[in-house]
Amino acid sequence: xxxxxVGNWKMYKTRSEIEHFFKELERSADIVKxxxxxxxxxxxxxxxxxxxxxxxxxxxGSQNVAAATEGAFTGEVSSVAxxxxxxxxxILGHSERRAIFHETDAxxxxxxxxxxxxxxxVIFCCGETLEEREKGEAESVVRHQLxxxxxxxxxxxxxxxxxxYEPVWAIGTGRTASPTQAxxxxxxxxxxxxxxxxxxxKEMPIxxxxxxxxxxxxxxxxxxDINGALVGGASLKPEDYLILCKASxx
Ligand code: PGA
Numbered sequence: 413x414x415x416x417x418v419g420n421w422k423m424y425k426t427r428s429e430i431e432h433f434f435k436e437l438e439r440s441a442d443i444v445k446x447x448x449x450x451x452x453x454x455x456x457x458x459x460x461x462x463x464x465x466x467x468x469x470x471x472x473g474s475q476n477v478a479a480a481t482e483g484a485f486t487g488e489v490s491s492v493a494x495x496x497x498x499x500x501x502x503i504l505g506h507s508e509r510r511a512i513f514h515e516t517d518a519x520x521x522x523x524x525x526x527x528x529x530x531x532x533x534v535i536f537c538c539g540e541t542l543e544e545r546e547k548g549e550a551e552s553v554v555r556h557q558l559x560x561x562x563x564x565x566x567x568x569x570x571x572x573x574x575x576x577y578e579p580v581w582a583i584g585t586g587r588t589a590s591p592t593q594a595x596x597x598x599x600x601x602x603x604x605x606x607x608x609x610x611x612x613x614k615e616m617p618i619x620x621x622x623x624x625x626x627x628x629x630x631x632x633x634x635x636x637d638i639n640g641a642l643v644g645g646a647s648l649k650p651e652d653y654l655i656l657c658k659a660s661x662x
Contacts, residue, residue, distance in 0.1 A: 415639055418452065420643065421454065437465075
């Protein structure tokens with residue numbers, strides 16, 4: 413399976429910063445073209461990023477979508493509009509969405525079905541907090557997020573689904589899960605997908621996220637059940653993003 417490098421730009425970058433990013437990336441366009449390089453900018457920049465990244469074959473997607481396809485939902489972005497703009501994926505269930513915007517398993521499940529129906533690939537995030545890990549609940553929390561969030565998804569749509577394991581304590585903290593800790597959970601996730609949901613889990617990419625950097629990407633990608641990375645901070649710098657893409661090709 414190929415390794416995926418998905419940049420989650422969160423609420424960063426202006427138009428001119430984006431133009432600079434792709435100008436820098438173009439210097440090593442070949443690396444990007446050969447990689448599974450994906451980027452999720454703020455929704456207002458989806459079209460700009462799609463236009464600038466198209467020559468390098470970057471997949472562009474949103475960080476979230478609404479739990480409805482259209483209607484009187486001021487400030488929301490529809491999965492149908494994201495797909496219609498030529499974007500190919502959306503991230504769902506990021507821990508910041510769960511914690512700050514109180515997204516529940518049920519809402520995420522609704523968003524998942526609408527996104528898949530709209531033709532988007534979904535990167536579905538899961539992960540435990542530090543408190544949950546210390547109480548020995550990491551696996552049961554992740555299992556619950558997967559079973560509830562992916563409920564009702566027909567396995568024929570699994571080629572439109574990726575999982576991102578992001579331990580909350582590792583996001584933006586500089587504290588990465590060790591490759592062994594990450595592998596343990598990725599192996600567990602694959603088992604849940606296979607045994608409990610009857611999904612073709614061997615073919616489904618499971619990404620790791622949480623303080624992925626140029627210094628730890630190699631060790632993470634060497635793990636058998638880690639098929640790429642969902643990257644926040646390090647994806648904002650073109651030089652780092654390129655190193656991550658290069659590492660994904662090894
Ligand atoms: P980080 O963010 O790489 O800055 O830790 C990862 C994420 O939130 O997806």
